[in-house]
Amino acid sequence: MTAMRGVLSPVLTPFRADLSVDAALLAAQCRWLQHHDVGAAIFGTNSEGNSLSAGERIDTLEELVAAGIDPARLMPGTGACAIDDAVAMTRACLRAGAAGVLVLPPFYYKNVGDEGLFAYFSEVVQRVGDRRLRMYLYHIPPVSQVPLGLALIERLRARYGETIAGVKDSGGQWVHTAALIERFAAHDFSVFAGSENFLLRTLRAGGAGCISATANVNPGAIAALCRDWQAPDADARQQRLDQVRAIFSRFPMIAAMKSAVAQATGIADWARVRPPLEALDPAQESALRAAMAEAGFSMSIHYPQGES
Amino acid sequence: MTAMRGVLSPVLTPFRADLSVDAALLAAQCRWLQHHDVGAAIFGTNSEGNSLSAGERIDTLEELVAAGIDPARLMPGTGACAIDDAVAMTRACLRAGAAGVLVLPPFYYKNVGDEGLFAYFSEVVQRVGDRRLRMYLYHIPPVSQVPLGLALIERLRARYGETIAGVKDSGGQWVHTAALIERFAAHDFSVFAGSENFLLRTLRAGGAGCISATANVNPGAIAALCRDWQAPDADARQQRLDQVRAIFSRFPMIAAMKSAVAQATGIADWARVRPPLEALDPAQESALRAAMAEAGFSMSIHYPQGES
Numbered sequence: 029m030t031a032m033r034g035v036l037s038p039v040l041t042p043f044r045a046d047l048s049v050d051a052a053l054l055a056a057q058c059r060w061l062q063h064h065d066v067g068a069a070i071f072g073t074n075s076e077g078n079s080l081s082a083g084e085r086i087d088t089l090e091e092l093v094a095a096g097i098d099p100a101r102l103m104p105g106t107g108a109c110a111i112d113d114a115v116a117m118t119r120a121c122l123r124a125g126a127a128g129v130l131v132l133p134p135f136y137y138k139n140v141g142d143e144g145l146f147a148y149f150s151e152v153v154q155r156v157g158d159r160r161l162r163m164y165l166y167h168i169p170p171v172s173q174v175p176l177g178l179a180l181i182e183r184l185r186a187r188y189g190e191t192i193a194g195v196k197d198s199g200g201q202w203v204h205t206a207a208l209i210e211r212f213a214a215h216d217f218s219v220f221a222g223s224e225n226f227l228l229r230t231l232r233a234g235g236a237g238c239i240s241a242t243a244n245v246n247p248g249a250i251a252a253l254c255r256d257w258q259a260p261d262a263d264a265r266q267q268r269l270d271q272v273r274a275i276f277s278r279f280p281m282i283a284a285m286k287s288a289v290a291q292a293t294g295i296a297d298w299a300r301v302r303p304p305l306e307a308l309d310p311a312q313e314s315a316l317r318a319a320m321a322e323a324g325f326s327m328s329i330h331y332p333q334g335e336s
Numbered sequence: 337m338t339a340m341r342g343v344l345s346p347v348l349t350p351f352r353a354d355l356s357v358d359a360a361l362l363a364a365q366c367r368w369l370q371h372h373d374v375g376a377a378i379f380g381t382n383s384e385g386n387s388l389s390a391g392e393r394i395d396t397l398e399e400l401v402a403a404g405i406d407p408a409r410l411m412p413g414t415g416a417c418a419i420d421d422a423v424a425m426t427r428a429c430l431r432a433g434a435a436g437v438l439v440l441p442p443f444y445y446k447n448v449g450d451e452g453l454f455a456y457f458s459e460v461v462q463r464v465g466d467r468r469l470r471m472y473l474y475h476i477p478p479v480s481q482v483p484l485g486l487a488l489i490e491r492l493r494a495r496y497g498e499t500i501a502g503v504k505d506s507g508g509q510w511v512h513t514a515a516l517i518e519r520f521a522a523h524d525f526s527v528f529a530g531s532e533n534f535l536l537r538t539l540r541a542g543g544a545g546c547i548s549a550t551a552n553v554n555p556g557a558i559a560a561l562c563r564d565w566q567a568p569d570a571d572a573r574q575q576r577l578d579q580v581r582a583i584f585s586r587f588p589m590i591a592a593m594k595s596a597v598a599q600a601t602g603i604a605d606w607a608r609v610r611p612p613l614e615a616l617d618p619a620q621e622s623a624l625r626a627a628m629a630e631a632g633f634s635m636s637i638h639y640p641q642g643e644s
Contacts, residue, residue: 047419047459053439073444077446078417078418078442078444078445079417079418079419079442080418080420081390081418081420081421081424082389083420084418084420108389109386109387110386110387110388110389110392111355111610111611112385112388112389112391112392113389116389132613134386134387134611134612135443135444136381136386136387136443136479136480137479137612137613138479138481139385139611140479140612140614141612141614143614144611144612144613144614145611145612147611147612147614148611148612151355157374159465171444171445171446172444172448173446173481174371174612297446302419303419303452303453303455303456303458303459304441304442304448304449304452304453304455304482305445305448305452306448306449306451306452306455310629
């Protein structure tokens, strides 16, 4: 089995008025993303994945697969502070046929050692006990505050082989992504940039692609550059991706992307977030529309009839 | 109903070899603590509470109450990143008759605003929907990285009255604890210091007591000072508490306290921690024994026959 590659989106999660997950609407969005050749890293940071209980994530995953979402492009987030939760969610992913899982370190305790992190990931791998498991490690120290260093990855890879299939680097430091690629990428180990800002550099260095927030709002262009990264206009296209990201990064990003998707679909529910996040206020919404117009960036999403 | 006061321990959680919770042993420990007039803030930070799933916490709580632990001195930790988990655990606490719950803010997302935190706690209070609820807010920015400021507490208190019954301040800054007491303590709102280092100052200023790690290993002396805080030798006794704390704070504290309890009870299982934490290594264990001996601090725990 080959490790996953390409572009994935930490798919935004739509909530109804009572804050429950609207799995049908999420399925429609995943299908729209997959139509653009973008995989679905559901339950990621931008998905508000950790604001969903393990049970909610399992139920939602099952509804997505029942709705026909291709599990070959699914990489659900199954990280949790409690081993039991991570194991339950990872098992559900294997049952559903998901190609991989994206696993945060346990993120409550800070300044934990590699020995403890190794033991945590070992428990998850061993309790799941399934050779089909493909685990992608999720390095996002700005949010989790628990980094996953190269020595830890090497040790996990040495112990569990192809089960440890890759890493998503959301640390925002190119030098770290480059070091990961240099050390691991030659061995069917997928290094994903955590932002499309680094997509071209990642691919040129031998990385696998990116799992990036703005793949929620700009999937076609990001996926196209990932395919055409050797094209003569690749640098100009990267620049354009960066311009689009810059629009959204001026706002609380998850709320801003949801606001844009709400507008693009005409479905107001999309703008809703779960606490502790906050939706954009009207002034921010206006500023976002203005910034999109100024940058010449517009979105339109049409779900096939009967969906959403 | 009056807000809780006194000394509580974030009770260490004993794990079997397969890392499952040994609820019978935990019950024995809670009973030993209650014998010393120390309440049981189970599932706190020192309990590795966030390393337990919501289901594990609910099951364990029910076993404790079935084993006869007095719910009038129980303040379980029910905080979680997902509202559903916090609600399920809080409801279980009310079913079990627990006098209060200690609630962390959702701790995955950082730099969230008061509006989002207010919405989070509001959802929990409203979904639980039980006038018996007494919620203690858990301010522990060194670990959670999500502080709970005075303005937020004031707003929650104004909206939900005596339901918002107090706060545990584990920020480690006396000036903050003092500000909490000054602003809130006159109105049947319990301000607990997060360390017994601040016990005497907290009580003299009008606070409610402390919820402190080392109440796991030194419960009698801490609870006695809480009762006798106006005694002439109170300052000397506070100094002695500080000396005992200093022994443990030279080591990873949870592992060190578990090691000490393992020795004091003769039950080796007590030394076990859940990943990502690590047990003391043999050199650290020796150093801990030496430090305890040097400070003249010894522990002995005898559970009544048939317990543990």
